[in-house]
Amino acid sequence: MNNAELAKIAKAMVAKGKGILAADESTGTIQKRFDKIGVENAENNRRDYRELLFRTSDAMKNNISGVILYDETIRQKAKDGTPLVRLIEQAGAIPGIKVDAGAKPLAASNEETVTEGLDGLRERLIEYHKLGARFAKWRATYDPINGRPSYNCINANAHALARYAALCQENGIVPIVEPEVLMDGDNDIEACAAVTEWVLKETFQQLYYANVVLEGMVLKPNMVIAGLKCDRQASVGEVAERTVTVLRRCVPPSVPGIAFLSGGQSDEAATAHLNAMNAAHPQLPWALTFSYGRALQAAPQKAWSGKMENVPAAQAAFRHRAKMNGLAAVGQWKADLEKMAA
Ligand code: 13P
Numbered sequence: 001m002n003n004a005e006l007a008k009i010a011k012a013m014v015a016k017g018k019g020i021l022a023a024d025e026s027t028g029t030i031q032k033r034f035d036k037i038g039v040e041n042a043e044n045n046r047r048d049y050r051e052l053l054f055r056t057s058d059a060m061k062n063n064i065s066g067v068i069l070y071d072e073t074i075r076q077k078a079k080d081g082t083p084l085v086r087l088i089e090q091a092g093a094i095p096g097i098k099v100d101a102g103a104k105p106l107a108a109s110n111e112e113t114v115t116e117g118l119d120g121l122r123e124r125l126i127e128y129h130k131l132g133a134r135f136a137k138w139r140a141t142y143d144p145i146n147g148r149p150s151y152n153c154i155n156a157n158a159h160a161l162a163r164y165a166a167l168c169q170e171n172g173i174v175p176i177v178e179p180e181v182l183m184d185g186d187n188d189i190e191a192c193a194a195v196t197e198w199v200l201k202e203t204f205q206q207l208y209y210a211n212v213v214l215e216g217m218v219l220k221p222n223m224v225i226a227g228l229k230c231d232r233q234a235s236v237g238e239v240a241e242r243t244v245t246v247l248r249r250c251v252p253p254s255v256p257g258i259a260f261l262s263g264g265q266s267d268e269a270a271t272a273h274l275n276a277m278n279a280a281h282p283q284l285p286w287a288l289t290f291s292y293g294r295a296l297q298a299a300p301q302k303a304w305s306g307k308m309e310n311v312p313a314a315q316a317a318f319r320h321r322a323k324m325n326g327l328a329a330v331g332q333w334k335a336d337l338e339k340m341a342a
Helices: 003-013 027-037 043-054 057-063 084-090 121-131 151-170 189-209 236-250 267-280 294-304 308-328 335-341
Strands: 019-022 064-069 094-098 103-105 113-115 135-142 174-181 257-260 287-292
Touching: 003 064, 003 094, 003 135, 003 174, 003 257, 019 294, 019 308, 027 043, 027 294, 043 084, 043 294, 043 308, 057 064, 057 308, 064 084, 064 135, 084 094, 103 135, 113 135, 113 151, 121 151, 135 151, 151 174, 151 189, 174 189, 189 236, 236 267, 257 267, 267 287, 267 294, 267 308, 267 335, 287 294, 287 308, 294 308, 308 335
Parallel strands: 019 064, 019 287, 064 094, 094 135, 135 174, 257 287
Antiparallel strands: 103 113
16 A cells, blocks of 8 residues: 555545545445436446546536546446446546445444445455556445434444545545535435544544544545435535535545535536535635535436437536536635536
């Protein structure tokens, strides 16, 4: 393991004005996205869709530092036979890979989950490194409603995240550590703040015990936000302030960057929140950027809708969202810029 090399990759993943494209939907998750646009979930459709994103060269070069792939995609070739990984590298971005096996029911709990996938992970990481992956992702989820999460759930997931992160670093791969407090319930923003703080404290404690080098990782947290079904939705400024407050309490300055998930926020809300944090806090110890799935892809998916002739429109939609989020990552986004494109 070479700590300087890991730190270099981690820094590049959160480079100024750039963020990560989370295109690592499992075959089951992409099915949900394709259902919405009436596209059959076939291998060639998944390839065509992802190929159009990775071939949006200016967006990739200017605003995307890395792409998180799914197992199928890291092995897939573009229509002309070029490996999709090469397209990403040619655009100047870093290929990454989702390595967790999903959130599974946590035994003897109140409908909580623990993320699985540690068995055989070392061997898989060695193979993924050969295939070109230089970073990985593992996502744990916590539901902040009905008395959840329990300490058992937080502890089990933090322990797994730490074991995963240490294995990644052993194999020259930068771990994205993703503890996600879900935002689709009816909980208020206070509940999200309290659970996020607890989860992050426990996660960093376990990372310490597991000898994870903080300079060689990227944190991917939720923002502190009211559940989407909560009656009281906080303002953009309140989300930004509460999120920065919790992160300051929990994330050591040695972590180079924090790349948020979008978690079901609208495209523009995800951009506005990130922008508000960076605009109000230009001197934070870590870079604050995006690692969005839905908030980067909903617009291009809709524009594409599975039709070849829509590829330029889909690429324009992706270029626009990547640009807006790139501006938000340096606190220079304005709502007017959205209207101009519309
Ligand atoms: P969303 O931005 O759609 O939440 O996806 C990010 C991600 O990678 C979830 O694991």
